[in-house]
Amino acid sequence: MRKQYLIGNWKMHGSKTSVAELLNNIKDSEKKDQSNVNMIVCPPYVFLEQTQEFLKNTQLQWGGQNMAAEQEGPYTGEISALMLLDFGCRYVLLGHSERRHLYGETDAQIAKKIDLAIKTGLAPILCVGETLAERQAKLTNTVLRTQLEKVLDYGSDRLKTAIIAYEPVWAIGTGISAQPEQAQEVHQFLREQIKFLGSDLAQELPILYGGSVKASNAEALFRMPDIDGGLIGGASLDAVEFLRIYGIFASIAGHKI
Ligand code: PGA
Numbered sequence: 001m002r003k004q005y006l007i008g009n010w011k012m013h014g015s016k017t018s019v020a021e022l023l024n025n026i027k028d029s030e031k032k033d034q035s036n037v038n039m040i041v042c043p044p045y046v047f048l049e050q051t052q053e054f055l056k057n058t059q060l061q062w063g064g065q066n067m068a069a070e071q072e073g074p075y076t077g078e079i080s081a082l083m084l085l086d087f088g089c090r091y092v093l094l095g096h097s098e099r100r101h102l103y104g105e106t107d108a109q110i111a112k113k114i115d116l117a118i119k120t121g122l123a124p125i126l127c128v129g130e131t132l133a134e135r136q137a138k139l140t141n142t143v144l145r146t147q148l149e150k151v152l153d154y155g156s157d158r159l160k161t162a163i164i165a166y167e168p169v170w171a172i173g174t175g176i177s178a179q180p181e182q183a184q185e186v187h188q189f190l191r192e193q194i195k196f197l198g199s200d201l202a203q204e205l206p207i208l209y210g211g212s213v214k215a216s217n218a219e220a221l222f223r224m225p226d227i228d229g230g231l232i233g234g235a236s237l238d239a240v241e242f243l244r245i246y247g248i249f250a251s252i253a254g255h256k257i
Contacts (some may be wrong), residue, residue, distance in 0.1 A: 171211025
């Protein structure tokens with residue numbers, strides 16, 4: 001059975017007060033916790049200590065939203081993998097489309113970060129996805145293949161501890177989610193490509209869907225056989241909505257094979 005994950009990406013939102021409130025509320029999800037179902041939150045760096053404090057004795061995990069491609073040194077404004085570990089992170093989001101498109105991160109840089117994360121002991125959550133223009137030009141598969149290829153250039157075992165998140169750029173923060181069948185098709189393609197690129201991890205690798213997931217569309221998405229959970233942005237900032245999604249997710253994930 002593949003591991004199933006629900007991940008909240010808080011992006012650049014929150015204050016000490018709102019983060020405390022959110023953490024307090026999502027701790028309730030523990031009551032519904034099941035061994036195959038994992039919840040992770042990725043707060044802004046400055047709230048990691050607070051998150052660690054709140055969640056340290058719970059089943060919930062937390063992670064960074066990004067990290068530097070270098071171990072340490074004169075890189076003003078950057079955060080290292082070791083720093084994330086120091087604050088109890090076990091996961092790190094890498095290659096989020098906002099990093100790729102707003103900050104110009106390349107496939108090569110992202111692949112280097114994945115390599116460093118793994119060497120440092122963090123499980124990378126590799127985000128991949130096509131833009132609307134790429135989809136319309138029928139380039140979805142080519143784009144996704146390249147995004148994976150660069151990572152696997154470092155070795156076919158580079159995805160061993162990884163989680164993949166398929167996030168079509170046109171669905172992120174737009175309110176327009178991919179159709180469940182459309183997402184399923186891509187997830188299946190990703191698994192085939194990972195196998196084709198020489199990794200025998202394809203069947204065990206968790207592949208999550210992200211992009212405008214809400215309680216109203218979660219069930220249909222999570223029921224798809226190759227969708228192993230969700231990466232949730234906007235809806236993860238509202239504890240009631242996030243827990244509603246979690247409830248739907250947990251009841252389906254517990255029955256997946
Ligand atoms: P969204 O964001 O759920 O607000 O679309 C998803 C993400 O960017 O990870």
